[in-house]
Each structure stands twice: as C-alpha cells, then as structure tokens.
C-alpha cells in the first residue's frame with residue numbers, strides 16, 4: 271500500500287488505548303493503523319515520536335461573523351477557522367442566525383454559502399428557531415432532510431425567545447422529522463423580574479452580572495424542555511450548561527427517561543465568578559454566567575461520569591470597543607466572548623492537571639460530540655475509514671493564551687496570559703496538513719458542509735401538530 275501521509279510513532283488516542291502507532295492516510299481518510307516502525311511507503315512522512323495523536327477537536331458551539339447591532343462580529347469564516355485549527359479544532363458547528371430576510375430554509379442555505387468559500391475546517395449548522403408560525407413548522411421537515419438536523423431555541427432574550435407554547439410546537443415538528451431540538455435554557459420571567467429588582471436597587475454594576483441570571487433559572491427550563499422531549503420521544507440538546515444545579519436537573523431528567531445531550535463550554539470548566547473582582551470583569555459577561563469554583567468542579571465531575579457530552583467555545587468575537595462598557599452597567603455589555611482557539615489547549619491542560627488522561631480528552635473534545643451530532647465514526651475518532659482529522663500534540667510544551675493568533679485583532683482575549691501545558695504542533699483536516707509546527711499552512715475554503723442524517727423518526731409519521739401527544743397516552 272502507498273500512503274499519501276504516514277504519521278510515525280505518535281501515541282494514538284482511541285477510546286481504548288493511547289499506544290505508539292503509525293497512521294497511514296489515503297485520500298483524506300485513515301487507511302491503516304500499524305505497529306510503530308512498520309515499513310510502509312508514503313509520499314510524506316512525519317516523525318511524531320513523543321507526540322500524542324488525538325482526534326481533531328469538534329467545537330459544537332460557535333457564532334462566527336455573528337449579526338449584531340446592524341453589523342456583525344469582527345471575525346469571518348476564514349480568520350475564525352484559522353484560529354480554530356491553530357488550537358487543534360478541525361470541525362465546528364455554527365448557527366443559522368435568526369433574521370427577517372427570506373425563508374428559514376433559504377437562510378440555512380445562505381449560511382452554508384457564506385461559510386464555504388472561507389472555511390478551513392468542516393462544519394455543520396444548528397438553525398435558530400424564533401417562531402412557531404405555520405410556515406416555519408411546515409419547513410422543518412425539509413430543513414432536517416437537507417442536513418440541518420439540530421436546532422437551537424432561546425427561552426430568553428425578548429427579541430428571539432420562544433415561549434412554552436412555541437417550544438412545544440417546534441419540538442413536535444422537529445421530533446416528527448427526526449431532528450434534535452436544542453435550547454439556550456433560562457427562565458425568562460425569573461430573570462426579567464430579578465433584573466428589574468436589581469435595577470431598582472441600583473445593583474447593575476458589571477460585578478453584579480452573575481447574580482442577575484441564577485442557576486435556578488437554568489434548572490427550571492431544563493426540567494420543562496426535558497419533560498416535553500420525553501413526552502415527544504425525542505432527544506433534547508442543552509447548550510452551555512453552567513454548573514451544579516442545572517446538572518442536577520439533567521441527571522433527574524435522564525433518570526426519568528429523557529434522552530438528553532448536555533454541552534458545557536470551556537469558560538465554565540476553566541474560570542469561575544471570582545473573575546468579576548478583576549478590572550477587566552466586563553470580558554466575562556457571558557450568559558449563562560460563570561458560577562462558583564464548586565460549580566466548575568461539578569462540571570469536571572460531569573465530564574468524567576459522562577453527563578457532559580460536548581464542550582463548545584461559544585465563540586463570539588465582539589469588537590473590543592463594543593464590549594468595553596462606558597459606564598459600569600452590565601446591561602450595556604453584550605454577552606459573549608471569543609474562544610475558538612483556546613478551547614482545546616485549555617481542555618488538554620485541564621485534563622492533565624486533574625490526572626484524567628488523554629483518552630478522556632479525546633472523548634470530551636471530539637468523540638462524544640461526534641456521536642451526539644450523528645457524525646461518529648466518520649468524525650471524532652481515529653479508526654480505519656474515519657476522516658483523517660488529527661492533532662499531534664507536544665504534551666509537555668508550554669502554551670500561553672496570549673501568544674495565540676486570535677480570530678481577529680479587533681477583539682479581546684478572554685484567557686489572556688493564562689499558561690498551560692500541551693501545544694497542538696501539527697493539525698490535519700481530512701488528511702491535509704493545515705498546521706505545521708504551530709504555523710498555519712492551510713487554505714481558505716478547504717472545509718466542507720456536513721449534511722447530517724436525521725435520527726430515527728419519533729413515533730409520529732407526519733409533522734402534524736394536531737397529533738401532538740398532549741394527554742400523554744401516546745408517550746413511548
């Protein structure tokens with residue numbers, strides 16, 4: 271056999287082991303996993319002795335070139351995904367933003383067309399649903415069949431939230447189509463009431479931000495949508511779980527029979543609300559908020575026991591002067607922060623520090639996400655036949671967050687100055703080397719849109735709202 275590329279001697283991370291192997295790549299796929307030192311013929315040979323080969327990272331949550339204030343955030347699909355690969359991420363799942371232009375189906379395809387010429391990594395999209403109009407409900411089946419199989423709904427933010435009724439109708443239509451409904455889960459009324467009381471009392475400084483969105487609001491909405499999902503016989507995806515109380519709601523829902531995919535984000539695993547004592551506290555205005563150190567530790571427990579299935583960055587590269595508050599008022603600061611590049615190095619370090627080992631790193635940065643997205647084993651695993659999305663790590667090499675190329679010079683660095691161990695030295699996307707010795711060597715437009723297959727349909731054959739099982743007798 272002749273390989274296009276032979277990666278020699280790296281410890282190869284699979285769910286079962288992390289042993290030295292040689293990896294042969296042909297036509298963008300892993301063609302052979304050989305004992306180290308096996309004589310093989312290859313166009314390009316890479317000596318990876320002492321390195322760790324992990325599946326390329328999958329970032330389940332990015333907002334690239336995100337519409338905001340009549341313009342958009344300051345990265346684009348090239349600069350953001352260049353930053354992604356420099357960190358060791360080889361696939362992203364971004365969103366189809368809400369908007370008034372065109373039909374939802376058209377906007378899904380427009381977002382693909384926006385990304386394709388620029389994107390360096392493969393990508394999938396979660397359409398955002400903001401209305402349960404007949405037109406939207408009727409089009410969901412087609413959207414799922416076109417490969418946009420997971421959706422996001424916000425239960426808060428006045429300009430985009432779905433109320434309980436709309437959530438129920440949309441989940442029914444998604445269930446009938448074999449898609450997966452997902453939620454930014456926070457109880458709107460609870461948050462709004464607290465915000466009004468805080469404003470009356472004058473407690474709206476940036477440091478008051480974490481108290482404005484309590485964990486209770488998250489837990490309550492997770493309970494509600496989990497109940498709906500269980501009744502419909504559909505899985506549900508919970509975006510950016512922030513700590514112990516929402517985790518308890520997730521475990522309760524699973525015990526009660528809900529098939530639930532829980533995602534957290536880098537910042538909840540790496541930071542805690544003590545950053546609100548810092549002068550640059552404004553950077554950390556992110557919703558749901560950073561919680562306590564105990565919440566952070568609870569999330570690591572949940573990573574370890576399998577409750578958490580994915581870790582996204584929630585990357586959103588606001589222009590620094592738009593994010594910096596003119597007055598000390600958190601309501602003037604848009605929620606969100608960049609982080610597409612730092613995600614994998616921070617997780618690599620976090621896993622090592624906690625003594626959890628490289629196999630868990632592969633699981634939480636790639637494998638579990640690929641399963642949840644319906645892309646495993648093509649993505650998220652180092653197996654024969656899988657896409658050759660690979661990261662070769664130098665496990666002992668120091669990494670500094672502020673040395674990293676960010677997605678844009680006009681945004682800010684959330685993890686500025688943080689020192690960790692483990693650097694992504696070489697990165698491959700479908701067998702093509704895009705990072706060589708920490709330098710970007712990829713090309714604009716190398717990435718592809720991944721149309722995902724629908725899951726098995728729920729017990730409903732047609733997306734007919736009239737037959738939603740409101741009385742529970744139809745529940746599986």
Ligand SMILES: [Zn+2]
Pocket residue numbers: 331333584
């Ligand atoms: Zn987000």
